[in-house]
Amino acid sequence: MKCLGALNKIKIILCRPSHPGNIGSVARAMKNMGLNNLVLVQPKTFPSDQAEALAAGANDVLKKAKVFDSLDAALSGVIYVTGASCRKRDLSPKTLICKDAVAEIIGEIHKNGEVALVFGNERNGLTAEEALKCNVLSDIPSSKDYPSLNISHAVQIFCYELFCQASRIESIGGSPNAEYSRYEELGFFLETFRQCMENTGFLKPKHKGKVVERLERLFRRARLEKEEMDILLGFFKTLQ
């Protein structure tokens, strides 16, 4: 029960949704599986009658949905970000199938801080920039002939896996020992690191290549603990 109750710590974030009906269908799919924390980044139309109609008995989820101007703002306070994406990318975070990604999310929800599951726009999915903000990407197994799921159906499958896996666990053992860095703290860290690399002459503004992106990918994957981050920040300060 403890673990099922913790499902509402999971933010479902929709980036730039264009069809209001999908927002309503997502709200219903979430509530069906015990989630109620919906976040919208730059929705084309919200609120709307169509979203209300398709939410059916989940209007309360729509009503308390939060709207943000940027994914950065939506991720503030979050310690672990999973992005739903089936696209192959050059510089991609670790990618897990849905079931395994959900197992990792379940492992995070007893820690101190929120967890987010991010979905891209209906037509194009997550942009490369949005994907890089994630600790992990996750893919739903599907037919090669037609792998593109409707967004509310993709949310339904993730929420179904979350509900099933959370139902199997009474409560997660072990103490929430380490304090993890939050999304915005890592953003500050990465920016400090970048400035430091420029100031020391290591990074030439005209020849940056993919250095900054590679480091972002590394540190999001590594899940920096606060103490580790403080050490590195102290080191950068010394270099200035």
Place this chain on the structure above:
Amino acid sequence: MKCLGALNKIKIILCRPSHPGNIGSVARAMKNMGLNNLVLVQPKTFPSDQAEALAAGANDVLKKAKVFDSLDAALSGVIYVTGASCRKRDLSPKTLICKDAVAEIIGEIHKNGEVALVFGNERNGLTAEEALKCNVLSDIPSSKDYPSLNISHAVQIFCYELFCQASRIESIGGSPNAEYSRYEELGFFLETFRQCMENTGFLKPKHKGKVVERLERLFRRARLEKEEMDILLGFFKTLQ
């Protein structure tokens, strides 16, 4: 691969769907997971532009969908019927959660004959009469606060489980030994049995109670092999 290819032996049957958009969304959900055998029983509106629009890249599934006047007709030739239902009933077939029901379906698709997964009307689900035509009922785990999924989302979860479980199996071992009775053959058997019970005076037309329904439930659960059925039919003939 062999097992994934066999997914198109599974008929997805929608009983009395009332919203044409849902039919389109179901077609897409199916094709996303490698299924393409859609069957409609008394659809309120079909074909329709709304179904086409929501099917998106799955218009071929809509185009080859078959329409029937009754569930009996739709089930002709089928050897194993799973009904999607979350309702508690007095006289219910065995009920399994989605994942376990799908494991049983996967066990059936290498046998000689088709397999069906039946969904009820959007508002009320399967009727008691429709549920009794099933060998097994299956329920999707969901929140007690709001357990009612949109029909296309329920289809999506079943098809996702089918795809994932079929992907794990290269091909199912063992020979398809026993010849199972088909849906319409069992219908004939049950009707013969009923007449026999009336003719012998066992069953009084005015005091039938739930005897007929209980026997239907028993024999659908038992999955009669053809030889067994022939034995019993021979026995009934002797009694006439």
